[in-house]
Amino acid sequence: MFGEVHYHRTYYKHKTETEYRYLSDELMGIDSYDKMDVALKSRLIEEAIDTPYARSGRKAAETLQISSQSVMNAIRELGPVRNNEVKISRSKETPTILYIEADEDHVALQAGGCSEPKLVYVHEGRTQVGKERWKLQNPRYFGGMYRNQKNSGTK
Structure with a gap:
């Protein structure tokens, strides 16, 4: 939500197995191919309820350019939500x-x-x-x- 974060990490190989991992990603709770924070994704979804996807991307994070496709992907990642799970005022x-x-x-x-x-x-x-x-x-x-x-x- 506050802007882009750039960091360098080391790709580690297990000594006996053929497994590779970014230990810093695991420590920070970042999944593979994950480019957005969970808080930003939730804000995108909240904004997309009342506004078009492109505008909700601009409103959720003013310092970033978030495409309407990224907003749609965040919604799809959420998956289906039953009506009784939604709080309606x-x-x-x-x-x-x-x-x-x-x-x-x-x-x-x-x-x-x-x-x-x-x-x-x-x-x-x-x-x-x-x-x-x-x-x-x-x-x-x-x-x-x-x-x-x-x-x-x-x-």
């Missing part, structure tokens, strides 16, 4: 109107063909933010590919 009042909007998107697959992930968002309405922009009130987003869903197979 509850408003004191139950909303009188709850909007549920659903759509699908067409995504080209790398192996060929096309897929249609489902996209759903639930919100309590919208407020105007500027001349032509709107902001959803308390939005919650859901999406993904589902078990009984078939790919269209078109190339």
Whole structure:
């Protein structure tokens, strides 16, 4: 979060086995190919909840350039989170109107063909933010590919 850290380390070989290790990495708790601190990754994920990945990378660490791909990788590394594990701040009042909007998107697959992930968002309405922009009130987003869903197979 505070900037880049550069350090030199020694690559040690075990005397009797063919194993190599960075002892300083083990002592500091740094995994192989790990380039970001856990605190930075958690801040990236927190920022990505409300903002686009590229902007959340800029907000999480102003002194570093963190790509949107790195933010996505941090989220994927976290893995799936069940709804009951997420702490949601509850408003004191139950909303009188709850909007549920659903759509699908067409995504080209790398192996060929096309897929249609489902996209759903639930919100309590919208407020105007500027001349032509709107902001959803308390939005919650859901999406993904589902078990009984078939790919269209078109190339």
